[in-house]
Amino acid sequence: MSVHPGTRELKKGSAELLILSIVEARARHGYDIARAIDERSEGALHFHAASLYPLLYRLERRGWIVGRWTEKAGERRRRLYKLTPAGRKALAAQRSGWQAFVRAINRVAGVEHA
Amino acid sequence: MPDWRALVASKAAGALRLQAQGKPGLDAATETEVIDEFVQHLEDCYRDALARGATETEATQTTLAEIDAFDAFAADVTRFRQPLRAVPRPPEPSAGWLAPIAADARFAWRRLWHAPGFTLAALATLVLAIGANTAVLSVADAVLFRPLPYAKPDRVFALQMENRATGQRSTLIRYAFVAAIDAMHPKTSELGLIEDGPHIVVASADGPEIVPTVAVSASYLSTLGIQPVRGRVLDARDSGSGGQPAMLSFSAWRERFDADESIIGRAITIGDSTFDLVGILPPAMFFPTLDFLVPGQPAVMTLLPPVSADARGGTFRPVVRLAPGATREQAQAAIDAAVAPVAVRLPDMAESHVVLENIRDLLYPVGRPILRYLLVAAALILVIGCANLANMMFVRARRASQQTAVRLALGASRARLIRPMLFEGLFLGLAGAGLALLVTWLSFDALLRQIPRIAYGSAPVGVDARVVMWSLLLGLAAAVAFSVVPAWRAARVDVLALLQHRGTRGGRMRFGRPLVAVQVSLAIVVVFGAAVAARAFVSVLRLPLGFSTERVIRVRVVPPRETVDRQAFYERLVDAIAERPDVVSAAAAGAMPFSGQADELAHVAASAAPVASIVYALPGYFETMGVPTLRGRAFASSDLGADPDAAVVSASAARAMFAGRDPLGATFDNGRGRTFHVVGVVGDVRKGLDRADERQLPAVYVMPGASTRQLAVVARTRDRSEATLAGIKADVHALVPATRVTAEWLDDVVAEQTAYRNPRLQTVVLGGFAALGLVLTAVGIFSVVAYLVAARVREMGVRVAMGATPRSLVGLIVRQALVPVAVGVAVGLVWVRWASQLAEAQLFDVDTHDPRMVAAAVIAVVVAAVIAAYLPARRATRVDPITVLRAE
Incomplete structure (x- = not known):
């Protein structure tokens, strides 16, 4: 439902950055990550499960995040994803890259800062 | 909620494991994890949508959108998802048959832990119900059940002399x-014999x-069949050998000789006696016929000197072991045949024969029936308690029936529903028994003080x-009794009815009512038993x-050995005591009331059989004991020298001996050539508290003469002061040094001797049990009615x-609650008939058929x-019809 025209490509390129940012502060499970992205973007960005989990697995395979099943009393077990040190470096690199990219776009497109 | 797992599973079937098509795939474990995670995501998504106010259809659509591109997902996942590192997983249900059982046990534990009210109530009930049994058992086991410490103890019997005329038995x-x-x-x-040996007097700092x-x-x-702990037992080798072969008791060996191994086989000295020690007796040495012979455990065991076959006296307390294969009846018949010719030769033994006696009956003549009676009562309390617990379990299961239905609907087997309840029962039962043991153990000494010593003698009582x-x-057993049926019933719920919130029909409580009936019937029996005991008391x-x-x-x-005139010895003691200012009067006598003994037997010319038992008494006895003189006179001090053959007879002896004639001046003899003439008639003295005691011969009193047996000195004091007791003891000590002197209040002696026939114990214990039974039954009825009221709120x-x-x-x-009570009363009345037979066998001198006691x-x-x-019925009146009907 929430395929916003014009954001599809942007989203795809920036998806990794989004996920790494979401798990930066604390470990979260998959649905939690999707909801956090939803909320912080005020609904503008939404990840379907079918695309979120392959991304998570890819980041995990790269060693940027690590997923671990944890169990809390009275709840079902959840797979929580946590940022690894390597992931932290990657996040920093992607952040500065993204800011440089946004600044460049703004300069070209003539968008003023608010 | 739609079954997202089924949906994902159907989509994922084959899609994630593509090995068949030569592509990389996931192993089964990883596939499960991926699907788990995915299903959770969908469930969260659906729930969130509902929480945001979506309808179920909208929520389903939102969620379905999440898996639109599942095939792409599958392809990506198989590329990226790594086989997982080992993750701790909960134990697989397939890990063995033990795992689900352990899980059920944990579940049961948690359920108990989270319902402290129920758990405490159940434990309290169990501690009371099992504690009653543990307390009785801690005494009863040693008296009733524990094998005696002999080889094949059921083959060992004591021999007793029984007088057919009076029914009296004696081990002598x-x-x-x-x-x-x-x-x-x-x-x-x-056949083995035992006698008390001479006391050895050892001088010590505290006197002899x-x-x-x-x-x-x-x-x-x-x-x-006694095995020694060291050395060997005394046997035929030792008789005839020089010296004094002996064995030491285990405690004497430890206390007097520091358990010195080297003394065995050597000569030892105790006081002025020397023994050749052959061995040490076991610590649990238990003399079957010696219980009242020797105060405390004998320290030294020697051999009896050989007895000549024509010995006239002798009191040997024999024990026999039956030959292998011989029955008690055969042995008794053989004994009857063997002693018949002997009895003919001994005229005063014409009425006597020798009987085999069960050693337990001999050791605990009344302890056994009393304890059996109390055990039955305690068992009934346990059944009443278990009925309460079964009710509690059942009500609890009914409250959780919604949960049960859900678990059944989800495919839980009935075994998994029943097992947690069984585990609950098991935990409660074991914890209850443990606490009951702890309570009994802590309070054992206080409990034991309530029981007359004669009930258990020297049996090794205690919590062992x-x-x-x-x-x-x-x-x-209690756990099984109170949890199996409720568990089974609970698992038989109507799943459909419960899931549709229809509830069960009317809360009829088909289970609780029969339990109430059982409780009521048993409570009646227990209360009746207590009433019988109280009445006897x-x-x-x-x-x-x-x-x-x-x-x-x-x-x-005991008079010193060299005493020539033993009567004079006691006269001197009596005079010395009577002079004390704190003594009103003093005297001495042989067979005291309640001792069940006679000093001699009295005969009259008309009859060969003895007609009365002779009791030795010195002047002053009747005044001191408060026995009234009815006719003639009592003994006077002057009789001692002037009229030694004067006799005083009791009223009933006068009637039995001289029917119709004036007893004053009449004569009788002791069958050994001494003739007495009656100078007075005194009141009857009760011989015991039993009906059987009344079969004893009536008493006549004579003065014993110089060769009297040991007498008891009695003194009536001005008041019950321990200083007087100690003073009298000291006076006697001064007159007779180096001899053991015992001085006791006759009140205490009689209480101790008669306590076992005196149903105070049963009254107190059974009264406690009756109160317990009533309370447990009332609690049972209360909880059933409370449940019924709660279940019938709508109807109300x-x-x-x-x-x-x-x-x-x-x-x-x-009225409805009283229906099962009425059934219980009817059943209870049947039990009472059975209980009264049991009670009558227990020495209670009461009429158990008195309808007033049953009515009580x-x-x-x-x-x-x-x-x-x-x-609880009053709660029904607080039902607010508006609230109830609105909920319909």
């Missing part, structure tokens, strides 16, 4: 009988110390391994004794709405039942 047997029985070997393989000894025949220890085992078994209190024990001191002292609401008054509602509920028991239980039903 003339040697002629013993020799005759010993001579007829095949039926009794071995008496070391008790016993003397046994060479076959005594092998007859019992056997009692622990028994109690835990009781706990387990009251009748004992009312029984006129014919004498007074108040402020009377009894002093016992409708009734109130239709104009039922609170009074009529309460009446309705109480029924009324007590019914009143408790009505109160227990009324209290």
Whole structure:
């Protein structure tokens, strides 16, 4: 439902950055990550499960995040994803890259800062 | 919620594991994890959508959108998802048969932990119900069940002399009988004799110390099958050998010789006696016929000197072991045949024969029936308690029936529903038994003080391994009893009805009512038993004794060996004591009331059989004991020298001996050539508290003469002061040094001797049990009625709405609750018939067929039942019909 025209490509390129940012502060499970992205973007960005989990697995395979099943009393077990040190470096690199990219776009497109 | 797992599973089937098509895939474990994670995501998504206010259809659509591109997902996942590192997983259900059982046990534990009210109530019930049994068992086990410490103890018997005329039994047997029985070997393989040996006096800092000894025949220890802890037992080798072969008791060996191994086989000295020590007796040495012979355990065991076959006296307390294969009846028949010719030769033994006696019956003549009676009562309490617990479990299961239905609907097997309840029962049963044991163990000394010593003698009572085992078994049995049926019933719920919130029909509680009936019937039995005991107790209190024990001191002292005139010895003691200012009067006598003994037997010319028992008494006895003189006169001090053959007879003896004639001036003899003439008639003295005691011959009193047996000195004091007791004891000590002197209040002596026939114990214990039974039954009825009221709230609401008054509602509920009570009363009346037979066998001198006692028991239980039903029934009147009907 929430395929916003014009954001599809942007989203795809920036998806990794989004996920790494979401798990930066604390470990979260998959649905939690999707909801956090939803909320912080005020609904503008939404990840379907079918695309979120392959991304998570890819980041995990790269060693940027690590997923671990944890169990809390009275709840079902959840797979929580946590940022690894390597992931932290990657996040920093992607952040500065993204800011440089946004600044460049703004300069070209003539968008003023608010 | 739609079944997202089924949906994902169907989509994922094959899609994630593509090995068949040559592509990389996931192993089964990883696939499960991926699907788990994915399903969770969908479930969260659906729930969130609902929480945001979406309808179920909208939520389903939102969620379905999440898996639109599942095939792409599958392809990506198989590329990226790594096989997982080992993650701790909960144990697989397939890990073995133990895992689900362990899970059920944990579940049961958690359920108990989270319901502390139920758990504490159940534990309290169990501690009371099992504790009653543990407490009785801690005494009863040693008396009733524990094998005696002999080889094949059921083959060992004591021999007793029984007087056919009076029914009196005694372990004292003339040697002629013993020799005759010993001579007829095949039926009794071995016969052992035991006698008290001479006391050894050892001087110590605290004055003379008496070391008790016993003397046994060479076959005594092998007859019992006793194994020594060191050395060997006394046997035939030792008889005839020089010196004084002996064994030491285990405690004497430890305390006097520091358990010195080197003394065995050597000569030892105790006081002025020397023994050749052959071995040490086991610590648990238990003399079957010696219990009241020697105070405390004898320290030294020597051999009896050989007895000549024609010995006239002799009191040997024989034990026999039956020959292998011989029955008790065969052996008894052989003994009868062997002693018959002997009895013919001994005229005063014409009425006597020798009987085999069960050693337990001999050791605990009344302890056994009393304890059996109490055990039955305790068992009934346990059943009542278990009925309560079954009810509690059942009500609890019914409250959780929604949960049960869901678990059943989800595919839980009935075994997994029943097992947690069984585990709950098991935990409660074991914890209850453990606590009951702890309570009994802590309070054991206080409990034991309530029981007259004669009930258990020297039996090794206490909370030991056997009692622990028994109690835990009781706990387990109770657990099974109160959890199996409720668990089974609980698992038989109507799943559909419950899931549709229809509830169950009307809360009829088909389970609770029969339990109430059972409880009521048993409570009636217990209350009845207590009423019987209490009545027996009251009748004992009312029984006129014919004498007074108040402020009377009894002093016992053995005359020194060299005493020539033993009567004169006691006269001197009596005079010395009577001079004390704190003594009103003093005297001495042989066979005291309640001792069940006679000093001699009295004959009159007309009859060969003895007609009365002779009691030795010195002047002043009747005044001191408070026995009234009815005719003629009592003994006077002047009679001692002037008229030594004067006699005083009791009223009943006068009637029996001289029917119709004036007893004053009449004569009788002792069958040994001494003739007495009657100078007075005194009141009857009760011989015991039993009906059987009344079969004893009536008493006549004579002065004993110089060769008297040991007498008891009695003194009536001005008041019951321990200083007087000590003073009298000191006076006697001064007159007779180096001899053991015992001085006791006659009150205490009689209480101790008669306590076992005196149903105070049963009254107190059974009264406690009756209260416990009533309370448990009332709690059971209370909880059933409370449950019924709660389950019928809707009905009550409708009734109130239709104009039922609170009074009529309460009446309705109480009446319905009393239906099972009425059934219980009917069943209880049948039990009572059985219980009264049991009670009559227990020495209670009461009429158990008195309908008033049955009525009292029924009324007590019914009143408790009505109160227990009324209290929760009142809640029905607080039902607000508006609230109830709105909920419909």
